[in-house]
Amino acid sequence: MALEPSDVMRAAHLARLAMNDVDAAGYVDDLGRILAMVDQLQEVDTHGVAPLAHPLDSTQRLRADEVTERDQRDHFQRVAPAVENGLYLVPRVVE
Amino acid sequence: MHDQTLTQLARALADGEVSSRELTQTLLGRIERLDGRLNSFISITHEQALAAADAADALRAKGQAGPLTGLPLALKDIFCTDGVKTSCGSKMLDNFIAPYDACVVEKLKSAGTVSLGKTNMDEFAMGSSNENSHYGPVRNPWDLDAVPGGSSGGSAAAVAAGLVPAAMGTDTGGSIRQPAAFCGITGLKPTYGRVSRYGIIAYASSLDQAGPMARTAEDCALLLGAIAGHDLRDSTSVARGVPDYRAELGESLSGLKIGLPREYFGDGLAPEVEQAVREAIKVYESLGASVHEVSLPHTHYAIPAYYVIAPAEASSNLSRFDGVRFGHRCDAPSDLIDLYKRSRDEGFGSEVKRRILIGTHTLSEGFFDAYYTQAQKVRRLIRQDFLDAFEEVDVLMGPASPTPAFDLGANKDPVSMYLQDIYTIAVNLAGIPGISVPAGFVGSRPVGLQILGPHFAESQLLNVAHQFQQATDWHQRRPALAEESA
Amino acid sequence: MMQWETVIGLEVHVQLATKSKIFSGASTAFGAEPNSQACAVDLGLPGVLPVLNEQAVAMAVKFGLGINAEIPEVSVFDRKNYFYPDLPKGYQTSQMYHPIVGAGEVEISLDDGATKRIRVHHAHLEEDAGKSLHEDFHGMTGIDLNRAGTPLLEIVSEPDMRSAKEAAAYLKAIHAIVTYLGISDGNMAEGSMRCDVNVSVRPKGQEAFGTRAEIKNVNSFRFVERAIAFEVERQIELLEDGGTVVQETRLYDPEADETRSMRTKEEANDYRYFPCPDLLPVVLDRAYVDHLRSTLPELPAEKRARFESQLGLSAYDASVLASSRAMAEYFEVVKDTCGDAKHAANWVMGELSGALNRENLAIEQSPVAAEQLGGLVARVLDDTINGKAAKQVFQALWNGEGGGEANAADAIIEAKGLKQVTDSGAIEAMIDQVIADSPVQVAQYRDAEPDKRGKMIGYFVGQVMKASRGTANPQQVNALLKEKLDQA
Structure with a gap:
């Protein structure tokens, strides 16, 4: 599956990475070769094979519905770039 | 003092030959003196270390010391450490003081160990050479022109140089075993789920696993016992008792069936590495083991499968680094999209961005089935290869890496760098444990023997490695740099 | 189009x-x-x-x-x-x-x-x-x-x-x-x-x-x-x-x-x-x-069906009463207390819902508890009070009178003297008085054709009820009046 610069630009936008055309051209080359390597997967006959998401065949453990956390807002917000009145600040979101 | 194993230091502490404070001060001095040339540490937690050492000595004075009380070590900078910068080797987290301890850190603290600092690593654990760190590359103590391997390169170099007797690493595709091999130390990647991932900054969640890096298998056994176990905060952690790994180190290897995967001795394997590995296997034969050729037919597809699954998970795991709640935020964002795009562009290095882009692309509409679903199917086949092999043999052996440590800057091309991990990556896809032990040299650069076992066979792996270390002295060799006096 | x-x-x-x-x-x-x-x-x-x-x-x-x-x-x-x-x-x-x-x-x-x-x-x-x-x-x-x-x-x-x-x-x-x-x-x-x-x-x-x-x-x-x-x-x-x-x-x-x-x-x-x-x-x-299935309560559709088939409610009443768990539970308590589903339904959907709507209250906030309303309806059903008095009792319950107990309706009936007078001697005495006080109307009634008399009797009933301050049993008053007026 060949990679186009537009694929890179699209992925960069979805992943919220700033990317100009010059960067994109460099990535097309790198990513194209990585994908060519990855494309070898298509050679494998996986007919009737179930996908494996986790290396162990275990199942989800459930947690009791209990409140175990206390308010640590000030502690957690010490590492935040911008807060005011307990809220995280971001540039205005237009809805 | 600096060239002793953890086990020896534990005895010295217990016998009162040395205090934890003395030990800590000695090693902090060595770090100060030698690490300028290695760059193996990102942060040195001088004050916290001395406080912990004093607490350990006080505990010992009260007769309440445990087997690890007062032992110094280092943590890969991927483990969240309360009140300490936890950068994950990234500019993105250069300003991040972790507000909590990872489960592994909690366990090590409560066992009384003394962390001297946080070790350098490839950014977000993405790399095989430690050249992808925001804090600069780490150099191999055996040869300063060589890489230490990655991504736990700082941990491996620090142990090899005698800056710490042991360090914690993480392994997603070989990131403990390959640097251990390159630096001539012993590194264990446990079974997926054996050690809690809580508080380890995630790279690829279904592959990541933490483990010990030390001079000997015996030291790894000591540390694994301290960090393994079920953690209710990690859904993928396994509820299964933790054996006393050191208690099982005396088993004879007579009758042990060793499998040599045909695919691990093929094209691309450096002849000197192959020779060292075959010599090591002869040692095993002399210890009573038998050798059998086996096949892991899907080995060739492990790297392609890994470079779909790991970047896909990473692309999602790294979305939380958005400049809003923690981490790097760009200056004066003009709007929300600008905040996201510039913060992430500035905060992430090029290999991280490459993998985020690959993962984003392969998960997108129209590509998902051909890449992701197919990779997961291949993953099952790869795991089955190992399960089949372990029907025939007890352990598998082979090289940890096709070459010894390569020169800094030698692998500019990402794909050729990825191919370095050919012998380690399948292990993570299958979730089985693996250990790398020193098994010789190519010139000045160490060679690692990799030993693999079935899920949860850590005791056996550690014993197999330990018996080798009883019969050989590769693990006792020290680089010249480590022996330099002040 | x-x-x-x-x-x-x-x-x-x-x-x-x-x-x-x-x-x-x-x-x-x-x-x-x-x-x-x-x-x-x-x-x-x-x-x-x-x-x-x-x-x-x-x-x-x-x-x-x-x-x-x-x-x-x-x-x-x-x-x-x-x-x-x-x-x-x-x-x-x-x-x-x-x-x-x-x-x-x-x-x-x-x-x-x-x-x-x-x-x-x-x-x-x-x-x-x-x-x-x-x-x-x-x-x-x-x-x-x-x-x-x-x-x-x-x-x-x-x-x-x-x-x-x-x-x-x-x-x-x-x-x-x-x-x-x-x-x-x-x-x-x-x-x-x-x-x-x-x-x-x-x-x-x-x-x-x-x-x-x-x-x-x-x-x-x-x-x-x-x-x-x-x-x-x-x-x-x-x-x-x-x-x-x-x-x-x-x-x-x-x-x-x-x-x-x-x-x-x-x-x-x-x-x-x-x-x-x-x-x-x-x-x-x-x-x-x-196990989870065994813990499920009766759900709206099942409730609606049961209200119709077992309680004989109309489809409309059943669906209104089953529309919320609170409403259904309230209704069932009223019904069980008074013993009559239709009357219970009428009171819940009529008097109670009207009052709740006026005050913009949810049924969970009703000042009248379900037991109290059931107690009131029971007194209507056993003829202790008549419909008019019942509305008075409801208003009193709404206002929090009656001591707040389950039997508050009885306390209000007692305190206000709203019990129906069913003693025919007392009613007859009141009727006799009304007849004596209304010679003109009595004469008109008696001159009228029998089929017109039905309407005209209303006047006398009103007078007697007034005299009883609303406590006389209207059916009884009606019957006795007919008897006395038709006598002559």
Whole structure:
């Protein structure tokens, strides 16, 4: 599956990475070769094979519905770039 | 003092030959003196270390010391450490003081160990050479022109140089075993789920696993016992008792069936590495083991499968680094999209961005089935290869890496760098444990023997490695740099 | 003129009434200080991991059982990837491919008492996002992540509804089911239940669906009806003018009573769903599901059927009384206390509902307890008081008189002397007095043709009731009067 610069630009936008055309051209080359390597997967006959998401065949453990956390807002917000009145600040979101 | 194993230091502490404070001060001095040339540490937690050492000595004075009380070590900078910068080797987290301890850190603290600092690593654990760190590359103590391997390169170099007797690493595709091999130390990647991932900054969640890096298998056994176990905060952690790994180190290897995967001795394997590995296997034969050729037919597809699954998970795991709640935020964002795009562009290095882009692309509409679903199917086949092999043999052996440590800057091309991990990556896809032990040299650069076992066979792996270390002295060799006096 | 048919499907998001979040131990209580209930997991701090809340699973399964849905043995959590400030991890943990609840159906009742079945495609568990606050931050937006991680059950219907009224009835039916089951407080004002509405129109008789618009985040029964009404009209107008409907997301603005396109520069999103590697498959064994089944209360549809078949109520009465768990429970207490379902229904739907509506109160807030109302109805049924007095007693109960006990009605009857006079001697004495005081009317009555007398007797009854201050038994008064007036 060949990679186009537009694929890179699209992925960069979805992943919220700033990317100009010059960067994109460099990535097309790198990513194209990585994908060519990855494309070898298509050679494998996986007919009737179930996908494996986790290396162990275990199942989800459930947690009791209990409140175990206390308010640590000030502690957690010490590492935040911008807060005011307990809220995280971001540039205005237009809805 | 600096060239002793953890086990020896534990005895010295217990016998009162040395205090934890003395030990800590000695090693902090060595770090100060030698690490300028290695760059193996990102942060040195001088004050916290001395406080912990004093607490350990006080505990010992009260007769309440445990087997690890007062032992110094280092943590890969991927483990969240309360009140300490936890950068994950990234500019993105250069300003991040972790507000909590990872489960592994909690366990090590409560066992009384003394962390001297946080070790350098490839950014977000993405790399095989430690050249992808925001804090600069780490150099191999055996040869300063060589890489230490990655991504736990700082941990491996620090142990090899005698800056710490042991360090914690993480392994997603070989990131403990390959640097251990390159630096001539012993590194264990446990079974997926054996050690809690809580508080380890995630790279690829279904592959990541933490483990010990030390001079000997015996030291790894000591540390694994301290960090393994079920953690209710990690859904993928396994509820299964933790054996006393050191208690099982005396088993004879007579009758042990060793499998040599045909695919691990093929094209691309450096002849000197192959020779060292075959010599090591002869040692095993002399210890009573038998050798059998086996096949892991899907080995060739492990790297392609890994470079779909790991970047896909990473692309999602790294979305939380958005400049809003923690981490790097760009200056004066003009709007929300600008905040996201510039913060992430500035905060992430090029290999991280490459993998985020690959993962984003392969998960997108129209590509998902051909890449992701197919990779997961291949993953099952790869795991089955190992399960089949372990029907025939007890352990598998082979090289940890096709070459010894390569020169800094030698692998500019990402794909050729990825191919370095050919012998380690399948292990993570299958979730089985693996250990790398020193098994010789190519010139000045160490060679690692990799030993693999079935899920949860850590005791056996550690014993197999330990018996080798009883019969050989590769693990006792020290680089010249480590022996330099002040 | 072309005839149009409306096609509606709903995605209803129900906040589950767990104490803690779906993947963390932080509280879900509403109204706390911003970010005081956002723990490390909710904030998506580096290194944290999710662990699934057992009650969120149990509640989702109960809902599935309540709509007769299949409950698959295995369900899987996926990540839905997109960036938004109220979504801390950059992905929402949801269930795309293997939801916890499979296909089921919900019975809705329409105004005419008829019922219709609406198919539910599936329901899945997911985590709620935080909230963005746009005011007072000098041009910035403030993010509160207290709500982030609150468990949501998203219930996705088939496009089976054909009118705004049906859509509202479906939403009410879902509301009734989740509140009956106790899996949500159903508080729409606090956002415990929100819905996205998919609306399209097509020429009557055409099989293919028209292009649909999705109206996001509608949060009241009334708004659902109005948003759909507006949207249907907009689409029909557009099509009749030769235009086409664009598939898009729209917002309903209750102030302007219109839907508006959410015009964003963004291209269509690509959510890149994939199984969440931090969570393992959820496996539900049969015994667990059967156990949950055994704990289910009687649900609205079953209740409605029982009210009709066993209690003999009309379809309309049964559906009104079964519409909410609180209403049904109230009614059943009244019925059990007084022993008569029809009278109980009349009082609950008549006097009580009227008073509640006037004061804008929910039945849970009724100042008259169900036992008290039942006690009152019982006194009517056993002829202790007549209908007029009963209304007086009800008003007194409403005002909190009677001491607040279950038997408050009796206390009020006693205190106000409202007991019916059934002693015929006393009534006769009053009648004799009235006859003696009304010679003109008596003469008119007696001169009248027998078939006219029925109307004329009303005057005398009124006088006697007045004399008894309303306590005389009207039937008895009527009979005795007839007897005495017809004597001569």
